[in-house]
Amino acid sequence: MDAMPDDTRTRRIRGDGVDLAVYERGSGPTVLLVHGYPDTHAVWDGVAERLADRFHVVAYDVRGAGASSRPSRREAYGFEHLLADMSAVLDAVSPEAPVHLVGHDWGSIQSWEAVRAMPGRFASFTSISGPCLDHASHWFRTRLRRPSGVPAAVRQLLRSWYIAAFQVPVVPELVWNHRLAGRWGRRLERVEGVPAGGGHPAPTLRRDAVAGLNLYRANMLGRGGTARRAGVSPAVTVPTQVIVPTRDAYATPALAAEAPRPFTEHLRVRPVATSHWGLLARPDEIARLIADHIDQTSAP
Numbered sequence: 001m002d003a004m005p006d007d008t009r010t011r012r013i014r015g016d017g018v019d020l021a022v023y024e025r026g027s028g029p030t031v032l033l034v035h036g037y038p039d040t041h042a043v044w045d046g047v048a049e050r051l052a053d054r055f056h057v058v059a060y061d062v063r064g065a066g067a068s069s070r071p072s073r074r075e076a077y078g079f080e081h082l083l084a085d086m087s088a089v090l091d092a093v094s095p096e097a098p099v100h101l102v103g104h105d106w107g108s109i110q111s112w113e114a115v116r117a118m119p120g121r122f123a124s125f126t127s128i129s130g131p132c133l134d135h136a137s138h139w140f141r142t143r144l145r146r147p148s149g150v151p152a153a154v155r156q157l158l159r160s161w162y163i164a165a166f167q168v169p170v171v172p173e174l175v176w177n178h179r180l181a182g183r184w185g186r187r188l189e190r191v192e193g194v195p196a197g198g199g200h201p202a203p204t205l206r207r208d209a210v211a212g213l214n215l216y217r218a219n220m221l222g223r224g225g226t227a228r229r230a231g232v233s234p235a236v237t238v239p240t241q242v243i244v245p246t247r248d249a250y251a252t253p254a255l256a257a258e259a260p261r262p263f264t265e266h267l268r269v270r271p272v273a274t275s276h277w278g279l280l281a282r283p284d285e286i287a288r289l290i291a292d293h294i295d296q297t298s299a300p
Helices: 039-052 078-095 106-117 133-144 148-159 161-165 173-188 205-219 223-227 254-257 283-298
Strands: 007-015 019-025 030-034 056-060 101-105 122-128 242-247 267-272
Touching: 007 078, 019 039, 019 078, 030 078, 030 106, 039 056, 039 078, 039 283, 056 078, 056 173, 078 106, 078 122, 101 106, 106 122, 106 205, 122 283, 133 148, 133 254, 148 161, 148 254, 173 205, 205 283, 242 254, 254 267, 267 283
Parallel strands: 030 056, 030 101, 101 122, 122 242, 242 267
Antiparallel strands: 007 019, 019 056
């Protein structure tokens, strides 16, 4: 793995029964970057470098990843624990001022929960390749009710095959340990357009991927009942930007752009011609869009 940037400050913060590795650089308004599966905080390095000349940029390894603790129980990866961890990080890095939240993949999925549960902690939110699970469930149900919406729902279901596969006991662990982990770097390069090197994938990938399966197992099943609540409440009041990678192999542009519209008071949708890991393939553009959204929401 490449050496950590010289300007990075590291510390450990006690989360909800776990120790979290936190990485900070720059000064100014705080931007909190939350990574997804099966990544670590390092997936944000290129974006963080470009933001750090204007902002206090914070990233952390979520539970189960990188240098943070890896609980063994599936239940320990539920949203309530993820949000308690994020709250602990917020208390440590910006106890008095709301932060600008940015999430990718599972970092975005948990961030949708955060902006609904504690909106006062956030000045803005940027979501990349990770819809709110309640919004996604509502989107599926409304499209399946009318013939014209079925093709879009089917396209997304085909891209979501891995969610069901991850529920199978033992097999996903075997695949990661004996096949996929050793090939992940080449896949990022060939399929996702990610430049070689740069510390990706992380040296902890094998353990991160196996532990992170519990994100899917603890949170995915049973969301349909939650989404049937009137209005999929609470609504998102934090000014929100959704960056839509148009070549995302896992989330269709239709789902990413349309699912939050009925439930988000202030929404901007920004398509980008890139893949799921666009934050690695096109960090300049992703950083520019994040900064632009912050500027828009901070203007008097």
